[in-house]
Amino acid sequence: MSNFIPVSETYAIGSDKLQWMVLKSRKVVDKETQKTTKEWVSKSFHGDLDQAVYELGQLLLRTSGSKNSEELQAAAKEISTLLSQKFAQSSSIKIG
Numbered sequence: 001m002s003n004f005i006p007v008s009e010t011y012a013i014g015s016d017k018l019q020w021m022v023l024k025s026r027k028v029v030d031k032e033t034q035k036t037t038k039e040w041v042s043k044s045f046h047g048d049l050d051q052a053v054y055e056l057g058q059l060l061l062r063t064s065g066s067k068n069s070e071e072l073q074a075a076a077k078e079i080s081t082l083l084s085q086k087f088a089q090s091s092s093i094k095i096g
Contacts, residue, residue: 001014001015001016002014002015002016002017003015004023004040005086005087007056007082007083007086008082009025010024010025011023011024011025011056011059011060012025012040013049013052013053013056013087014040014042015049019045019046019047020045020046020047020048020049020051020052021042021043021044021045021046021052022042022043022044022046022052022055022056022059023040023041023042023043024040024041024043025038025039025040025041026038026039026040026041027039043059044059049087053083053087056083057079057080057083060075060079060082061075061076061079064079
């Protein structure tokens with residue numbers, strides 16, 4: 001993996017030479033040693049960083065567990081703040 005940017009304990013954005021990925025962590029238990037390790041699994045693939053950040057934001061909002069519009073708006077604001085802090089410069093990155 002070329003880039004790996006943790007966003008939370010559960011989600012990250014990574015890349016290889018072809019694409020950006022939204023990653024989700026999962027715990028894996030070694031059957032022999034019973035030790036638990038964290039593994040990152042790709043959930044979606046994107047052509048550029050802005051698309052990956054947008055999709056992660058949408059995923060976080062869809063799984064926020066909001067029960068009404070006020071909770072949804074609060075979740076959207078919290079997610080926006082989190083992603084803005086992690087990726088403040090991403091929208092200004094232009095290649096080509």
